[in-house]
Amino acid sequence: xxxxxxxxxxxxxxxxxxxxxxxxxxxxxxxxxxxxxxxxxxxxxxxxxxxxxxxxxxxxxxxxxxxxxxxxxxxxxxxxxxxxxxxxxxxxxxxxxxxxxxxxxxxxxxxxxxxxxxxxxxxxxxxxxxxxxxxxxxxxxxxxxxxxxxxxxxxxxxxxxxxxxxxxxxxxxxxxxxxxxxxxxxxxxxxxxxxxxxxxxxxxxxxxxxxxxxxxxxxxxxxxxxxxxxxxxxxxxxxxxxxxxxxxxxxxxx
Numbered sequence: 001x002x003x004x005x006x007x008x009x010x011x012x013x014x015x016x017x018x019x020x021x022x023x024x025x026x027x028x029x030x031x032x033x034x035x036x037x038x039x040x041x042x043x044x045x046x047x048x049x050x051x052x053x054x055x056x057x058x059x060x061x062x063x064x065x066x067x068x069x070x071x072x073x074x075x076x077x078x079x080x081x082x083x084x085x086x087x088x089x090x091x092x093x094x095x096x097x098x099x100x101x102x103x104x105x106x107x108x109x110x111x112x113x114x115x116x117x118x119x120x121x122x123x124x125x126x127x128x129x130x131x132x133x134x135x136x137x138x139x140x141x142x143x144x145x146x147x148x149x150x151x152x153x154x155x156x157x158x159x160x161x162x163x164x165x166x167x168x169x170x171x172x173x174x175x176x177x178x179x180x181x182x183x184x185x186x187x188x189x190x191x192x193x194x195x196x197x198x199x200x201x202x203x204x205x206x207x208x209x210x211x212x213x214x215x216x217x218x219x220x221x222x223x224x225x226x227x228x229x230x231x232x233x234x235x236x237x238x239x240x241x242x243x244x245x246x247x248x249x250x251x252x253x254x
Contacts, residue, residue, distance in 0.1 A: 001114065002129035006090035007070055008058040011122050012036045015059075015073050022072060035065070077117055081110045088160065104142040115147050131157055133166050162215050170219040174226040181211040181233045189240055197241050204237050 003009070016033050024032070039055040059066040067089060078085040083096030083106065094114070098104050118124050125146060132151045134141050144151045155166045163173045184207050192199065212230055221227050238252035239245045 001092040001094065002126045003090050003092070003118075004124050004126040006123065007061050007066065009123055010059050010070060010073050011057050014121060015069060018073055018075075019069075032065075032069070073121070074123065077114070079117075080113055082106050083110050091160065093159075098140070098142055104140075107142075108144055111144060111146055127151070133157060133164070135166055135168065160215075162219055169223075170221050171223065171226055173219045174221050174229055177211050177214070178229050178233060181208050182236070184208050184211065185233060185237060185240075195240060195242055200237070200241055208233065208237065 012033070015036070016029065019029055019032065036059070040052040041055055042052050043050045059069045070089070074087070074090075077087065077092065081094070083094055086093040086095070094107075094110060096103065096107050096110075098107055115125065127146050127149045130146055130151050131154045132144050133154055141153070156172060157164055163176055165172055185204075188200070188203050188207065192203070212233060221230065234253075235249060238249070241252075244252045
C-alpha cells in the first residue's frame, strides 16, 4: 500500500483531534498546534522566487517531531481488519493466507476498509503504486482492487531497500548488493593513491561492507552461486592491498 504524498497530506485540525484523543492536551497540544499552523513556503529556481504560500496541511519532513505525529495520525489504520498488517512510517503492507474464496473475500473487505479509512481521514492511497504479490505454488492468483481499480500484480518488489521476489529466493538481492558494493570498491580503487593496508581496511569496513550486510537477517543467501558472488567483493578488495595480489586467496585473507 502506498500513500499519496503521505507526510504532506496530514490535515492539521484532524491531527490535533487525534492527539487530544491520545491524552495530549493543554499547553503541549497548543504548542504542537502553533508549530504546525501558519507556516509558509516558496520555491527558488535559478535565483527567481515564487510568492509565499501558506502550508495548509502536512508535517515537517526532516524534523524529529514530524514522523512521530504522522505515526500517531495513522495509528488506527488497522482497526477492524481481519488480516495482518505491517507498518513502517508511510510503508504499509497487508497480508494473509488465501486458501478459499471466503478468505479472498475477507482480504478484499480489508482493502475496502483501508480505502474507507483513507477517505475519512483525507490520506488517500496512490492506487497506481499499490501492488499485489502472490506466494506459494498452489496460489489461486486472486484479483484484488482498491476503489474499484484493479491492483497491479508483481513478481518482484523492493521494500525498504530489500528486493523481495515471489519465490522468496535472495538471488536478486545478492546481485543488487554486489553491484552497489562493487561500485563503491571501484571508487576507492580509483580515488586512493596511497593504498596503505590500514587505510584500505577502514574504508572497506565503513563503505563497502554495509552494502553486503544490510538486513542480512532477512535475505542471507543459501545458494553457493550467491555466496560466491558476494565473496568476489572481498576477493577483489584483498588484491587491492599492496603485496597481496599474487598470493593465494587464503593467505590474502589471513
